[in-house]
Amino acid sequence: MEIILLKDVENLGFADDIVTVKNGYGRNYLIPQGYAILATPSAKKVLAEKIKQRAFKEKHIIEEAQKLAEQLKALQIKIPAKVGAGDKLFGSINNQNLAEFLAGKGFEIDKKYINVIGGNVKRIGKYNAKVRLHRDVIVDLEFEVTPIRDEKAIAEAKAKAAAEAKRAEAAAKAAEASEETTEEVKTEE
Numbered sequence: 001m002e003i004i005l006l007k008d009v010e011n012l013g014f015a016d017d018i019v020t021v022k023n024g025y026g027r028n029y030l031i032p033q034g035y036a037i038l039a040t041p042s043a044k045k046v047l048a049e050k051i052k053q054r055a056f057k058e059k060h061i062i063e064e065a066q067k068l069a070e071q072l073k074a075l076q077i078k079i080p081a082k083v084g085a086g087d088k089l090f091g092s093i094n095n096q097n098l099a100e101f102l103a104g105k106g107f108e109i110d111k112k113y114i115n116v117i118g119g120n121v122k123r124i125g126k127y128n129a130k131v132r133l134h135r136d137v138i139v140d141l142e143f144e145v146t147p148i149r150d151e152k153a154i155a156e157a158k159a160k161a162a163a164e165a166k167r168a169e170a171a172a173k174a175a176e177a178s179e180e181t182t183e184e185v186k187t188e189e
Contacts, residue, residue: 001026002039004047009035010112014135016047065137068107072131077101077143083124085158092120093145098129101143109133121145 001023005013009030013019018039021030030036037043079101082090099111113132121127124145131139 003030003036004039004043005030005036007035016051018044018047062134062136065134068133069131069137069139072102072107072139072141075105075107077141078146079143080146080148081124083147087124087147089122089124089145092122093127094120095129098141098143 002018002020003026005015005017005019008014012021026036026038031038077098079093079097081093084090093116095111095114095116098114098116099109102109109131115130115132117128117130124147126142126144129141129143131141133139
């Protein structure tokens, strides 16, 4: 079924795109929710005229988005995160964290337009994200996750490892003592 999107739909398309979807998805969800209309010949003609009229207006919007893209590319993004032993993060870094960082630098970009490549980040290092500023302007953004070492957590992890080592040693001694007792009982018989 061919439909014309009235609003941006994630993983499907942008407003005014003509897309093909399964009949049930279009009839039962997209059309009743107001996200789309059927792509009839008359609706396609209206859409073509609308796009033609909007092209001139969008030229200015695209230029602004490209300027913003250049500013974002020049930005060095280093997101600090708490790190434990082994350079693993406590939690993860995702599009929400990136949006908050950019907002702190004066760039108001909605988190739904930011896509961290590879999903959530769980280790320190350099990563990439795609930021959609306009349907025709998508920026590849590099960012780095830097460590804020949580000394208390590292000390707790070391203490836990030491306690585990003591328990393992005590269990080994108990097993050894049990074997000696078993051998003494066998020799007495």
